[in-house]
Amino acid sequence: MLTAHDITAGYQKPVITGVSLTVREGQTIGLAGPSGSGKSTLARVLALLHKPFSGTVSIDGETVTRFRFKAAQRTSVGVLFQQPRLSVDPRFTLRQAIAEPLPHNDVEDLADLVMLTADLLDRRPHEVSDGQLQRACLARALALKPRYLICDEMTTMLDASTTAALVAVIRAYQQETNAGVFAISHDNTLLARWADETVRLSAPLPR
Template sequence: MITAEGITVAYGRRRVLDGVSLSLARGETVGLRGPSGAGKSTLLRVLALLHRPAAGTVSIDGTAITGTRYTVPAAVRTRIGVLFQSPRAAADPRLSLADIIAEPLRVARRSDISARVADLADTVGLTADLLSRRPHAVSDGQLQRACLARAFAHTPDYLLCDEATTMLDAATQALIATVITDYQQRHNAGVLIVTHDPALMTRWADRTLDLADLPATAR
């Protein structure tokens, strides 16, 4: 289980999160909703170990995690995958789709990068001819699938999705949701969905939380 306890984040004098807590278990899908600017994306970044809170802790299986990004041991940080709202902002425009997928594998110095990239691309429905293309030469949906493949690279136990289907057409939204659900079922992964789409939330989430209703004692 990944747990956030009493998370407080402030930007200057503006407090974005104030003592917020939630938990995500393996195998469950949790929806997180709230108005724009309420701090949903900030909370997701804290859970993803990308942003250090002013107060509070993130724990995995009861062990508190100190540090963020590459100060966290690889065995810990790779248990969490993240899919962001804008694939254009999340992907280096100079890289091919194959290289985007391979990024975390190269950091880990995997010896089977080519085979793993091919397997991941197949998992998300990217054909081989697309892998040599750069972001400007593919659609938003194709690029988001490459970002999803990258998120799957280390077979994470938890996948955090920040409005990950907002910029996509209905068919691609459905495909992304299906791929994530299949992955979740195969690996017993916990999935956190941040979305403004109530229909998607209803179809996908096992339980739904409102950010405004998450005090420090929330579960």
């Protein structure tokens, strides 16, 4: 299980306060809420990229004590962000971006998994569409076979057909590996179809 317990987190001041949730193996948990409610902050905490002010994150019963730098736990969680162009070094080809976590991985197999054609692999981000780049980002996220996958508004920049295709890839990955998925979206229709359960965050009260 990927568990957040009583998480309070933010930057100069808290954005989320006392949030708890659990993502079990093989389960998809959705997260919805208005802009400013802290969805992406919670995603970064669960992805072990942002240390909360208080509360704990645990992975399969082991409490996380170090954020960003504990490789054994960090590789258990894959993450896919909203804006693929901010997630990839613009100097990299798609091949290099996919291979970044594990240089000796079979890039062609990963590209095939996300339906990314071979002719695109030697192009750079500015030479492909948002959908093609997000496919590469998904391949990169799956390269280390994470037990949990966090999708932070991953479909915002995509059309309906690309969204459906990427969700289908993630579902197939879950069926194969029994991975848990934490899916954040403003699209309630998508979450209703995709998630087993959806948690809703409220906008913070004005201070």
